Amino acid sequence: MELRPDSLLLVETPLSMSRLPHEELSADAAETARLVQLTLSGDSAAFEEIIQRYETRVMTIAARILGTRDDARDVAQEVFLRAFKYLHRMDVQKPMEPWLVRITVNVCRDAARTRQRRRDTFVAVETPDAVDGAEDPHTGLVRKQERLVLRRILDGLPEKERLAIVLRDIEGLTTTEVASILQSSETTVRSQVSRGRLRLKAAIDRLMGGHQ
């Protein structure tokens, strides 16, 4: 099992959805804006740099929403192709990551519907690579089994609740950010999050036993 500390960093990275004056753009955002301009002027190598910057983030979110590595890879591919196609519509005064996350969520929705149509009785759920080098092999296996069960439970949630839970509780975004990505109100997001948490708790209690 591979230890990937950068994944933890990604989890802790907040999404800044606020509009920033140009002079206040961070060096990182300015570099992204430069890469966008280069891409728009025909430099595809610049777009490859953009992919490198955000590929882990996009793939991780897709994997957490869809639950499978193959689906996540397909989704990420579609996300970056759409981003390339509509790059001229992106506001370079704003951070790129929320824009990509919004595309990712939309593509995941499409993929989930496609997957639902082709799914009959068999559900192939797999967990992405787990990271927990501090545990002994037995504990690690137990944890992995728990996460596998969790993934199945999460996958069974209604789509809107699943998206709200993934973005709010797993990605750690604020309610405001989640509402922006889902193009919904904060009140609606709170409602989806609370229902999702209660459904998850009930499902975990049923499978693992515990407080009802």
Place this chain on the structure above:
Amino acid sequence: MSCAFSREMLALHAEGDLPAAAADTTSAHLATCVHCRQFLEHLDARQALVKSLRLETVSRADCEQMRRDVMARINDGRDRSGWMLRVERAVLVAVQQRSLATAAFLVLGIVSVSVLAQMRDAGPVVTQVATLRDGQEDMQRPEGYRNWVAVNQPMEPGHRSTDASATRMLRSPNDRVYIDPAAYRRYVKTGTFPEGTLMIWESGGRGAPLDGPHAGSSQLLASVKNSARFDGGWGFFDFTGPDGAPASTAQALPESSGCRTCHRRDAATDHVFTQFYPALESARRGAERVEPVGINRS
């Protein structure tokens, strides 16, 4: 759990998602309700389990494979955008560049001003059809004047006007006199010629030359009302070139040409011989207007 307190509130309270007032209410209830405290503790444990999914990530190999696939499709042009999207991109990219945006706004402004000027009922100066050069006494030949309002009715070949004065003003029965449409409309409406009024006299080129003030070799004459520039308010121009063909520009004719003197003395209305032109005469008298020919309705 026997307490009826809202579980949805507790579910939001677990992660600090409640607004301040609701959070205070929930905290106050938790302080007194052991059932809800137990439920919240259990919910916290489940939430910790859910958050353990944060430890899942994707491999670098998957990312690299995905990136290679994307770049291959982009470089192969397999995902080439449609023409509308390409146009949209070109426009938006251009707008993002200040110089191009400035040029675009200038072009837009010029087009808008031009369209608005043509839509106006009558402007004080007919700059779109005749240009008097600043600081110079010459004028550019107006284009398209044959589509203006022809104020003298065409005469049949061999026709002899009963008005000797009118006939005398024309060298040939086929000579035509035009007025720019905006000035014509203003004149019909107000009875006065607005600043910028432009009139054209064009030789018919056929018929026996008559003995009149326009006799001679002139082919194309113009008069312009511009009180700021010309004594008496009107300037007179002869666009006849040395070879008889119309010239592109013309100098203002001097006082010695006699144009102004004749027009001031004999014309019925402000240097214009409205008495000879039915379309103008009827408007001047306020009588039933004779429909002119060649009104430019554009």
